Amino acid sequence: MTYRIVHYTNQFFAGLGGEEKADLRPLVRPGAVGPALGLEQALGGEAVVVATVICGDNYMAENLASATEDVLALIREHNPDAVTAGPAFNAGRYGTACGAVLEKAAAVLKVPVVSGMYHENPGVELYGRNVVLVETGDSARGMKDALAKMAEVTRKLLRKEPLGPAKESGLLPRGIRRNVLHEKSGAERAVEMLLARLRGEPFATEYPMPTFRRISPAPPVADLRKATIALVSSGGVVPKGNPDRIRVSSAESYGAYDISALEDLTPDIYESIHGGYDRIWANVDPDVVIPLDGMRALEREGVYGKLHPVLYTTTGTGTSVAHAERFGREIGAALREAGVDAVILTST
Amino acid sequence: MRLELHEVVIRRIEWGDRTGAWNGVLTVNREEAAAEVAKDERFASVRLDLAHPGEKVRIIPVKDVVEPRVKLARSGEPLGYFPGFFAPAGTAGKGLTLVLRGAAVVTCGPIVAFQEGFIDMSGPGAAYTPFSETANLVLTVEPDPRLTKHAYEEALRLAGLRLAVYLATAARNVTPDAISVYEKGNVTDEAIRLPDLPRVLHICMAITQGLLHDTFVHGGDMKASLPVLLHPNEVLDGAVVSGNCVSACDKNTTWHHQNDPVVRALYRRHGEDLNFLGVVVTPEDVRLAGKERAASMNAALAESLGATGVIITEEGYGNPDTDLCLNAKQMERRGIRTVIIADEAAGTDGASQGLADSTPEIAAFVSTGNVNEMIEVPAMERVLGYPEAIALLSGGAPESLRSDGSMFVELQSVIGSTCELGAGRWGCAEF
Numbered sequence: 080m081t082y083r084i085v086h087y088t089n090q091f092f093a094g095l096g097g098e099e100k101a102d103l104r105p106l107v108r109p110g111a112v113g114p115a116l117g118l119e120q121a122l123g124g125e126a127v128v129v130a131t132v133i134c135g136d137n138y139m140a141e142n143l144a145s146a147t148e149d150v151l152a153l154i155r156e157h158n159p160d161a162v163t164a165g166p167a168f169n170a171g172r173y174g175t176a177c178g179a180v181l182e183k184a185a186a187v188l189k190v191p192v193v194s195g196m197y198h199e200n201p202g203v204e205l206y207g208r209n210v211v212l213v214e215t216g217d218s219a220r221g222m223k224d225a226l227a228k229m230a231e232v233t234r235k236l237l238r239k240e241p242l243g244p245a246k247e248s249g250l251l252p253r254g255i256r257r258n259v260l261h262e263k264s265g266a267e268r269a270v271e272m273l274l275a276r277l278r279g280e281p282f283a284t285e286y287p288m289p290t291f292r293r294i295s296p297a298p299p300v301a302d303l304r305k306a307t308i309a310l311v312s313s314g315g316v317v318p319k320g321n322p323d324r325i326r327v328s329s330a331e332s333y334g335a336y337d338i339s340a341l342e343d344l345t346p347d348i349y350e351s352i353h354g355g356y357d358r359i360w361a362n363v364d365p366d367v368v369i370p371l372d373g374m375r376a377l378e379r380e381g382v383y384g385k386l387h388p389v390l391y392t393t394t395g396t397g398t399s400v401a402h403a404e405r406f407g408r409e410i411g412a413a414l415r416e417a418g419v420d421a422v423i424l425t426s427t
Numbered sequence: 428m429r430l431e432l433h434e435v436v437i438r439r440i441e442w443g444d445r446t447g448a449w450n451g452v453l454t455v456n457r458e459e460a461a462a463e464v465a466k467d468e469r470f471a472s473v474r475l476d477l478a479h480p481g482e483k484v485r486i487i488p489v490k491d492v493v494e495p496r497v498k499l500a501r502s503g504e505p506l507g508y509f510p511g512f513f514a515p516a517g518t519a520g521k522g523l524t525l526v527l528r529g530a531a532v533v534t535c536g537p538i539v540a541f542q543e544g545f546i547d548m549s550g551p552g553a554a555y556t557p558f559s560e561t562a563n564l565v566l567t568v569e570p571d572p573r574l575t576k577h578a579y580e581e582a583l584r585l586a587g588l589r590l591a592v593y594l595a596t597a598a599r600n601v602t603p604d605a606i607s608v609y610e611k612g613n614v615t616d617e618a619i620r621l622p623d624l625p626r627v628l629h630i631c632m633a634i635t636q637g638l639l640h641d642t643f644v645h646g647g648d649m650k651a652s653l654p655v656l657l658h659p660n661e662v663l664d665g666a667v668v669s670g671n672c673v674s675a676c677d678k679n680t681t682w683h684h685q686n687d688p689v690v691r692a693l694y695r696r697h698g699e700d701l702n703f704l705g706v707v708v709t710p711e712d713v714r715l716a717g718k719e720r721a722a723s724m725n726a727a728l729a730e731s732l733g734a735t736g737v738i739i740t741e742e743g744y745g746n747p748d749t750d751l752c753l754n755a756k757q758m759e760r761r762g763i764r765t766v767i768i769a770d771e772a773a774g775t776d777g778a779s780q781g782l783a784d785s786t787p788e789i790a791a792f793v794s795t796g797n798v799n800e801m802i803e804v805p806a807m808e809r810v811l812g813y814p815e816a817i818a819l820l821s822g823g824a825p826e827s828l829r830s831d832g833s834m835f836v837e838l839q840s841v842i843g844s845t846c847e848l849g850a851g852r853w854g855c856a857e858f
Contacts, residue, residue, distance in 0.1 A: 208778075244856035252857035256773040256781060258796045258838065259856045265768050265849025266688035269793045273736045273766040274700055276791055277625040285794040285854055286771060288787060289780035328674065328821035329775070329799055329837060354542055354821045355674070355745070357638035359576055396745055397674065397821060397839060399774030399799060400783070 082126035082237045085154045086115035087164035087180045089173050093133040103135030105146060107153040114226060118163060121230035126237060130157045132180075139176040147179045154184055161233055162188065166195030166225040167202060169217040178206025185209060191236035195225040196251065203251055211236065212251040289400075306420040309387035311410060313395025314368035314427040315353025316344065316361065325393055327354030333393035333406050335413075338386075343372045355396025356427050369425055387419050395426055429610040430660040431523045433499075433603035437530035440477050440562045448598035453495075453530050455564060455594070463593045464566060469582040471569045476811045478533070478548050478563040483808035485552075486565055488543035488816040489842045490534045491669050492558050492682040493587045495527040497595035498664075505596045509665045511646010512585065513592045519645065520660035525595050525603070531561040531682060532594070534587040535812040536568045542639070542821055544675020544842030552804040555844040555853065558682075565811050566590055580639050584670050587681070609660050609694060614732060617702055624702040628734040629689050630725055630758075631662075631848075632750055634671050634678065634742045635710035641670035642679075642742075644708050654709040654724050656732075659690045662706050671742075674821035676798050676839035677770050677847050679742050688850045689738055689768070704732050709754070711747040722753035729763050741769040741847045744798060745783045752786040759788040766791040770845035771855050773797040775837065781855070794855040795847055798822070798839035806832025 090100040092113040111119045111128035119128045132153045139146045154162055162184040164177035174196050181192035186209075195213035196203050203212060213232055215225040228249045235242055244259060245252040261268065268285075275282040300306045317325060323334045341348070344365035351361035351368060366372045369390065378386050391410045395403070414422060435448055443454035461473045478484045498506040498518050507514035508524075533546065546558045553559035566586060570579040611617065618626065633642035635650040642649045644657070645666050657666060667684035690706060697703040707728060709721050729737055737758055741751045751769060758765045767789055771781025777797055799822075814832070817823040822840030829835070838844050845853065 242858070245858055246856070250858075254778055255858040256771060256777040256797050256855045257858050258800050258853055261852045261854045264688055264692075264852055265793050265795045265846070265854065266692040267849070268854075269689065269738050269766045269768050269849055270692045270696060270701075272791050272793060273627065273738055273764065274625070274696075276764045276766065277701075277736050282791060284790060284792045285856075286781060286792040288785045288789050288792070289782065291780070291785055324825060326824050327819055329772075329839075331775075354819065356636075357576070357640070357672070359638075397772050397798060397837075399772055399779035400781075401774050401779035 081124070082160040083129045083158060084126050084161050084163055084233070085157050085159040086111065086118065086128050086131045087150060087162070087177060088113050088115065088131060088133055089176065090133060090135045093131065095133065101135045101137035103133065104138055105132060105134040105149045105153055107132050114166065114222065117223065117226040118230055121227045122234060125234055126161070129159065134176065136172040136176060140172045143179055147183050150180050151183050151187060155188065159188070159190060161191045161193065161237055163229060163233060164194040166213065166215050166222070166229065167200055168215055168219055168221065169197040169200050171201045174200035174202025175205060178202035178210055181210045182206045191233065193229050193233045193236065195229050198251055207251055208253055214249055214251045300421045303383045304381060305384045307385050307387055307418060308374070308383050309389070309391070309414050309419045309422045310369055310371065310374065311391040311422050312369050312425045313393055314361070314425055315351050315394035316349055316365045316368045316392055317352055319348055319350045321352050325352065327352050327394060329397040329399070330394045331402050333391055333410065336390045336392070337388055338371060338390045339388035341371060342375050344369055353394045353396060353427060368427060387414070387417065428521050428658050428660045429608065430521055430664055432526050432607040433523060434526045434528040434605045434607060435598060435601045436604040437527050437562055439479060440530060440564055446594065446597040448527065448601045453527060453562065453594065453598065460590065460593065464568070464586045464590055467582050467586060469571050469574050469578065471571050474567045476565040476567065478565055478811060480548060480560050482548045484548040485545055485807040485810045485814070486533055486535055486563070487545035487810065487812045487814060488535060488820060489546055489675065490536065490543050490583055490672065491587050492680040492842070493532045493591040494682050494685045495530050495532060495591040495594040496665060496685070497525050497592055497599060499523045499525055499599055503599065505599050508592045508595065509588050509668055511643065512588050512668065516645060519664040519666040520658050524664055525599055527595050527598060529562055530594065531558060531563050532587050532591045533558065533563045533565045534583050535565055536583055537813060542672045542674065544820060544840050545817070546842055547804055547807065550805050551802065552841055555838060555841045557843055557850060564590065564594070567812055577639065580670065580672060588668065609663060611659065611697060611703065614704055618733065621698060621702045624700065625735045626702045626704050626733050627693060628704045628729050628732060628737045629693060629706045630737050630739040630754060631706055631708050632711055632739065632741050632747060632754070633708050634673060634747065636713045639672040643668040643670055649708060649710050652710060654707050654721055654728060656728060657706045657708060659694060659703060659706055662687050662690050667708060673743060674839050675842040676822070676845040677743055679846065679848055680843060683843065683846060683848050683850055688848050689740060704734055711742065711750045713746065718750045718753055721750065722757045725754055726757035726761050726763070729758060730761050734763055736764040738766050738768065740849070741767070744770060744772050748782045748784040752784045752789065756786050756788045766793060768793045768795060768849045769847050770795045771797045772799055773855070775799050775801055793849060795849060795851065796838065796845040796853040797855050798837065798845050800838045801835060802838050804834050804836070
């Protein structure tokens with residue numbers, strides 16, 4: 080079967096004009112226009128470009144949401160098996176347009192989408208997660224090479240073949256880590272990498288260090304005696320039976336439990352389900368992880384205002400940073416909404 | 428120091444009247460071997476089973492894996508093994524050791540909350556663990572109900588070691604198939620002999636968080652220890668023993684220490700491309716002060732040995748990521764080049780940051796895989812141990828075990844799957 084492709088390009092690459100035509104509204108031409116001609120050729124008859132949708136870069140930039148919808152409507156009429164765009168090289172407006180159109184097309188039409196960009200194109204940062212992007216040079220001098228790579232990737236996706244690691248497939252990484260089998264063991268790779276470093280030879284780290292977002296601490300509590308304090312924990316202490324089925328490790332959820340009527344976390348009502356530490360002592364007395372008994376005593380003494388009635392809890396072992404960040408954002412928003420002034424965060 | 432490993436290759440284990448080895452077959456007298464384990468009166472029941480490569484067998488939950496070995500005097504007299512446990516102090520690293528290569532003792536049983544892993548002897552899960560390729564004697568024990576969990580951990584740890592020594596001792600008169608010699612002079616002499624080669628140290632981080640997360644060196648508990656320098660031969664000869672009940676993918680089993688792949692890889696190049704100084708086993712303390720102390724001591728030790736490069740291997744993930752960063756930072760700041768071997772916890776979708784801590788000094792990182800990646804493993808014909816344990820394993824969940832016996836689990840529940848000593852070939856790439 081011959082696959083059907085719809086291609087998106089801008090006024091310039093469609094040959095309709097330069098900056099003076101950048102206000103052009105979305106329109107469609109039958110068959111391959113501009114770069115789509117080379118793409119079709121590189122696909123070697125396995126797929127045809129049934130239509131090319133064209134829009135001016137400025138019109139797109141100024142009306143991104145509505146123009147994307149209009150372009151998608153034009154694409155949809157041609158029932159494509161895949162949608163391609165660009166390549167945009169280092170053109171920012173064009174890259175953003177290609178990314179926006181393809182992200183929408185992938186979400187709505189559920190078909191493979193492919194474009195090509197230079198790694199510094201803002202479209203990469205904006206849409207690189209959801210759009211397959213071939214790595215290109217920074218200018219149209221690299222057109223032939225970019226189209227050949229786009230054709231190769233599009234062909235694989237149409238055939239439902241795996242793409243392989245980004246670097247090997249000529250793709251811009253999408254920030255997705257997947258397990259692969261190397262030729263050599265980790266120990267051998269490490270010794271080779273170390274020798275390369277010591278000899279001043281080039282080497283490639285297998286995991287560039289992530290940069291963490293730093294959160295500046297909130298100001299100190301002005302008057303503790305009037306403060307509402309909440310208990311939040313990653314120590315895996317939950318109501319007995321783990322009603323919300325929070326995982327023992329690699330948690331993807333947290334629980335919120337009413338503790339307003341409780342004075343003490345006793346083993347008949349609370350337990351630790353945490354998979355990362357020896358929980359014998361926590362299950363003898365869950366207060367060693369979440370100190371409710373101590374907090375109640377201090378509350379009675381008037382050391383602080385009052386204890387927040389809701390306990391937030393999850394397990395913090397093997398929990399991915401992405402989930403942990405989400406838990407933090409959601410719990411933080413809920414606590415702020417409830418007028419909580421401070422949190423005691425216990426971990427294990 | 429000179430160590431000779433006299434390797435007897437074992438391809439199968441069979442039950443028989445007499446325990447011993449012949450023609451690649453390790454014969455085990457099942458009752459006698461069980462009685463050896465039962466010398467420790469802390470077990471309510473002891474059961475031995477066999478599992479071989481290619482069989483449709485699942486072993487769960489696995490605590491430790493031990494290679495059967497015994498130290499022999501030149502006269503052939505057995506001297507036990509694992510100094511501090513079943514051999515006198517000072518016996519690791521030199522002389523003659525009989526190794527039953529290809530055989531393994533696998534310990535299994537209901538540990539505290541099952542923070543353990545599984546082994547599939549065939550199918551897709553087998554590709555992730557070295558223990559699908561060994562002929563395994565599987566020891567499943569149930570503790571005396573009066574035993575505290577901590578005493579039970581010790582009993583099972585010792586039982587695995589004891590059984591491994593028993594097997595090798597029984598095979599002590601067998602002619603070895605191969606003799607591997609590990610020999611290296613002292614640090615000073617080697618530095619004079621090899622003046623132009625880079626001097627490399629292996630920093631072996633070990634889980635020492637207590638509460639069933641322990642590592643033992645020469646029988647001593649590393650949680651109470653400062654970083655310790657070992658001759659590589661000591662590491663390859665039973666000086667390091669695992670006492671860990673923790674996430675299965677990246678805990679170093681005793682077998683991994685006995686066959687430390689970093690030590691072996693550095694040894695292979697010693698005198699050719701580099702001068703291998705030794706191994707520092709360093710604790711992963713739970714307290715920040717302890718982490719800072721260990722990292723600064725490791726860097727000072729590396730500096731005083733004249734190391735120009737180090738390979739730092741992590742054990743575990745999460746909390747020890749901080750030890751990893753501090754170690755790398757301290758080394759790099761002293762101009763000592765580092766390479767890290769560690770795994771990633773990038774989430775089931777692979778889209779999350781893979782470490783719980785990060786430092787720009789880590790410029791060379793060998794990744795042994797994403798522990799969270801999901802794998803599908805089919806039902807097996809035989810399950811040794813307790814299949815329902817998967818619900819409580821790190822990487823498992825109550826819904827992991829399906830009614831047909833198949834499982835959908837995170838890779839981290841497979842023992843040794845992302846070994847941070849770099850034993851395997853799995854890694855992680857950006858998609």
